[in-house]
Amino acid sequence: MIRIAVANQKGGVGKTTTAINLATALAATGLRVLLIDLDPQGNASTGLGIGQALRECSSYELLTGQATLEEVVVQTRVPRLDIVPAKVDLSGAEIELIDFERRTHRLDAALEAAETHRWDVCLIDCPPSLGLLTVNALIAAHSILVPLQAEFFALEGLSQLLQTVERVRQRFNPELSILGVALTMFDRRNNLSGLVHDDVRACLGDVVFKTVIPRNVRLSEAPSHGIPALIYDHRCPGSEAYIALARELMARLPRSKAEAA
């Protein structure tokens, strides 16, 4: 199972939208996908229609060792897509985990201890911070996908994120790679979006995915219906972009790992 952290410490840049729709697009190609909601806000869980009753056992219990992966996984309405939901208790985990042994490796250990052959790919939806939860995701992950909002200041904060990735790589997870940077909420009619787009590409080069996610109201409407945009309206520009992004992403996954998964 290839593990990909969807991370950026900025809020509202499209992490969760990307995690949900990319997971759905990957599942649509036949891959078996696990989405881990690691944000106490639980937006990925809500966006996939997982009500509070189904969050008794959540990523919080998984990280604190009160439950196994098997016990916290919930099936979604999307075929081949399962989720480990999040609930608000997870906000306490940043503090509570401080007292735990190997507090930075809780997620990695929980995944290592589990039977994960059921899935091909795992996406981890990170919270908007570089705290212990995100560090757990970066240590558990093989690679990181960074959604970047196409707006002024897009690159601000990126160096901090890349520094954190570098530190995690040096100290704990030498194989952690940057799978790609995805530009989100791109507005064709807005000159600034175009400028930011050129700037980001000039600065980061090929690590930026060719696919750009447009600003599309369908993407923001879908979560209130508890279904991915890809199911809500599979032909809207946002859905089409996530399908293209999934294709590009699959081409970047190392073959050997994809086969071993």
Ligand code: ADP
């Ligand atoms: P994050 O997880 O990084 O905080 P979200 O994915 O929750 O960001 O996105 C923030 C807000 O922007 C949400 O209301 C979401 O519905 C909306 N949104 C995200 N991507 C798009 C897009 N491409 N077009 C329009 N709205 C979007």
Ligand code: MG
């Ligand atoms: Mg989010």
